[in-house]
Amino acid sequence: MSSAKEAKQKVIEVLNKARSMELQAISQYMNQHYGLDDMDYGELAGKIKLIGIDEMRHAEMFAERIKELGGEPTTDLAGPVTKGQDVEAVFPFDAGLEDDTIAVYNEFLLVCRESGDSISMKLFEDVIDEEQVHFNYFDSVAGHVEKLGSAYLARIAGTSSATGLNTQGFVAREGGA
Numbered sequence: 001m002s003s004a005k006e007a008k009q010k011v012i013e014v015l016n017k018a019r020s021m022e023l024q025a026i027s028q029y030m031n032q033h034y035g036l037d038d039m040d041y042g043e044l045a046g047k048i049k050l051i052g053i054d055e056m057r058h059a060e061m062f063a064e065r066i067k068e069l070g071g072e073p074t075t076d077l078a079g080p081v082t083k084g085q086d087v088e089a090v091f092p093f094d095a096g097l098e099d100d101t102i103a104v105y106n107e108f109l110l111v112c113r114e115s116g117d118s119i120s121m122k123l124f125e126d127v128i129d130e131e132q133v134h135f136n137y138f139d140s141v142a143g144h145v146e147k148l149g150s151a152y153l154a155r156i157a158g159t160s161s162a163t164g165l166n167t168q169g170f171v172a173r174e175g176g177a
Helices: 003-038 042-068 087-114 118-148 150-156
Strands: none
Touching (some): 003 087, 003 118, 042 087, 042 118, 042 150
């Protein structure tokens, strides 16, 4: 196999790993969205739903790039979905997921750079920026829950989870994309 072909295969491999991470995040965040909505924390549920939609967009962007490079996008999740979390556990858990994702995607970005694929490298840069917005949100809510506890959660209880008919995703709605 030529070195250019090997380089392309390495990029396809990291793009597929990233896609599987996005597919897991989608499933995780949708599960949390349903759970938080069921617990009547609508505002939190709605924001997690929007973040899940951002992750769907990321999964599609990775798939499109994989196809452009002649690969086949994976449909496998990177790992299992953690179910039945209490509201207090959701946000530190998700902040950890996003933090880990940013670290891994920075490694994948370097693989793209070393392989001479600036298009895939830029894709990772853009997605990392959005994952940082997600991390900031999750970390902020985790801090509020930790410091303010039931007072913070009581303020949110009973809020609507409606995200509107023209749902853009969390980053777009927050003005980041």
